Amino acid sequence: MRSPSLVSPNGSPFARHAGPLAVAAGILITLAQFVMLPYDPKDHVRTSQSVGFQIGGAIFMAGFVALLLAAIGAYERQNHKPGRLATVSAFAVVIGTMMLGGDLWFETFAIPWIADSPNAGVVFDSDPTVMLGLGALSSYILFAIGWALFGFVSLRARVLPKTISVALIIGGVIGFQSLLSPFAIPLALAVTAMGIWFIRNGDRRPRP
DSSP: OOOOEEEOSOSOHHHHTHHHHHHHHHHHHHHHHHHHTTSOTTOHHHHHTOHHHHHHHHHHHHHHHHHHHHHHHHHHHTTTSOOHHHHHHHHHHHHHHHHHHHHHHIIIIIHHHHHTSTTHHHHHHSOOOHHHHHHHHHHHHHHHHHHHHHHHHHHHHTOSOHHHHHHHHHHHHHGGGTTSTTTTHHHHHHHHHHHHHHHHTTTOEEEO
């Protein structure tokens, strides 16, 4: 029998760069949340037209792109601990991040355009349609469940340090309101810690 050996976790660029992507996502999201913190999210017209808020939104969007790629890479790095729940968590975290990222894209690029139109007051004061409400709610729920479940699976499989896994669970739950500052910061810090751990431990894992 061959003795256990260490192999590169995979050839995927997502997995190879999971650490730097996670760190970048955490830093960008944290920075964006601090930039957007002084603005009132309920004052859509004034807030969305502020240059500072728009810059924060662009940084936030970049952070979400890195977060989605980091989520894929983190799962691939951990796929030596297979299981149905791990697969479900991977789908949930990717779909949830993608959906909330779509919501963020709308907030960053479409809302300022709407706010600049003559009918902005009518649009913002009107009640959202059922479809819009369900879309927004589902993106919040899937994002929170996805990251909390990802942390739980990592904790149960012991593929990450316990503190990081627990931080991902807590950050995921709080992340239900991630689009409002500062509620995305706990998850951002947990993801940053995960990325640093990936970098420090290299890109090698045991093969049974």
